Amino acid sequence: NAGVTQTPKFQVLKTGQSMTLQCAQDMNHNSMYWYRQDPGMGLRLIYYSASEGTTDKGEVPNGYNVSRLNKREFSLRLESAAPSQTSVYFCASSDRGLLTQYFGPGTRLLVL
Amino acid sequence: KQEVTQIPAALSVPEGENLVLNCSFTDSAIYNLQWFRQDPGKGLTSLLLIQSSQREQTSGRLNASLDKSSGRSTLYIAASQPGDSATYLCAVPAGAGSYQLTFGKGTKLSVIP
Numbered sequence: 001n002a003g004v005t006q007t008p009k010f011q012v013l014k015t016g017q018s019m020t021l022q023c024a025q026d027m028n029h030n031s032m033y034w035y036r037q038d039p040g041m042g043l044r045l046i047y048y049s050a051s052e053g054t055t056d057k058g059e060v061p062n063g064y065n066v067s068r069l070n071k072r073e074f075s076l077r078l079e080s081a082a083p084s085q086t087s088v089y090f091c092a093s094s095d096r097g098l099l100t101q102y103f104g105p106g107t108r109l110l111v112l
Numbered sequence: 113k114q115e116v117t118q119i120p121a122a123l124s125v126p127e128g129e130n131l132v133l134n135c136s137f138t139d140s141a142i143y144n145l146q147w148f149r150q151d152p153g154k155g156l157t158s159l160l161l162i163q164s165s166q167r168e169q170t171s172g173r174l175n176a177s178l179d180k181s182s183g184r185s186t187l188y189i190a191a192s193q194p195g196d197s198a199t200y201l202c203a204v205p206a207g208a209g210s211y212q213l214t215f216g217k218g219t220k221l222s223v224i225p
Contacts, residue, residue: 043213044215045212103155
């Protein structure tokens with residue numbers, strides 16, 4: 001039982017490049033989330049998926065897209081990376097609604 | 113808009129001391145509050161979740177309380193150990209029925225041997 005896994009662990013991009021962050025959970029959870037964590041700003045929700053087949057914007061969705069591929073997987077895509085997207089990205093899941101959220105180890109992204 | 117404040121931002125205590133971390137929130141219409149722990153370079157680990165109908169939750173040496181009317185929660189750590197050193201964050205729903213969690217910026221705890 002691996003919980004929530006994220007790939008890659010670390011990535012360097014140049015401005016304008018695109019990439020997809022992958023997230024998978026093996027807890028049969030319905031809801032999945034993408035957050036970013038920045039010094040002085042705390043954790044902020046980018047997008048979430050309340051259940052398979054649905055996605056909704058969070059607090060800071062601009063510049064990102066998401067796909068809930070199936071119940072296990074929820075990916076985050078940066079179409080044209082910008083230095084302001086340098087951050088640590090966390091994926092999380094919960095059984096439903098706002099019950100306890102389980103977090104992945106994070107992806108550190110540096111955009112030059 | 114829900115806002116969550118954690119004071120102090122950092123705390124250093126000698127090993128064995130009991131300590132209290134504070135969390136306050138502006139919108140008291142919450143249905144739960146969660147406390148998380150984050151170790152450097154790692155993800156968040158859920159410590160305790162308190163439902164709005166509860167006043168306390170306990171797990172080992174940790175005890176979390178919730179006072180919705182005053183918009184406050186505390187995390188009590190008994191007999192602190194160096195392994196407790198981490199950043200502790202609290203989080204509440206952004207609004208009624210919201211899937212969004214609003215996080216505090218955390219309290220960085222250092223337990224000195």
